[in-house]
Amino acid sequence: MKHCEAITFLISESQDRSLTLGERFRLKTHLMMCRHCRTYEQSVHQIRDMMKSYSSLDEVSSTETQRPDPRNH
Amino acid sequence: MSELLNIDFASYGVKEHLQSYLNEIWPQMRLFAQRQLRQDALAEDLVQEALLSAIQNADKFKGQAAVKTWVFSILRRKIADHFRKSPRTPTDQTVNMTDESEESLDILFDERGRWHPHFQPVEWGNPEATRVQDEFWVTFDLCLNELPEQQCTTFMMREYIGLSTDEIVSELKISINAVNVTLHRARIRLQQCLSIRWFGEQQ
């Protein structure tokens, strides 16, 4: 098994779908042993938060023009 | 309203609903560019260029979400090009994350699939504090723009527009596995880019 490389892929997938029980177990046990992947997982979560702030920066701008948000359609 | 943009949409054969949608998102693009560049005339020019190159390819895009992703990714690219040319662009030669070769991620891991010592993730300290700084968003933009085009578009569809991976599959007409792999690559590149360009400098 390719350890960290495969785990980083699983970490990414966990952002887009719910992992199976087996996948979650594999992820958890690896993270308990590997601090690099733990740090990586944290960063992936932080990137998602950053993207939220980033898109709300654009929303702040767009409210100034009183424009309906096309994302609601 | 089109005259604000100085673009004669009709002469480019742009359909009416797309014209009005571009007119709708144009002020948002301008504000976005102004915030990045802090030079209004330059911002105006880059928005104009981005819109022009968008409408020349407009027939490829069906949904509005795809159009928005498309024009904003062109605009971001143009802004990044500008930053690259200007002397205050941060440069780093340790890793070339702009390499379009999809296989270049292999360098992050050794032959057994473990993190290569040089690329092991570093703690990011306090990201909340950095997020209130304007300069952070310039760096963030730069890292987004350095993603290969397909990765940038896919990642923005997922994280900026908020589409599910299934929706991206039908929008881009690629397999779910391709979407997952592309998102994974985008995330790991962003993590490396931000570590080098922002969090690395702080330590």
Ligand SMILES: [Zn+2]
């Ligand atoms: Zn690991």
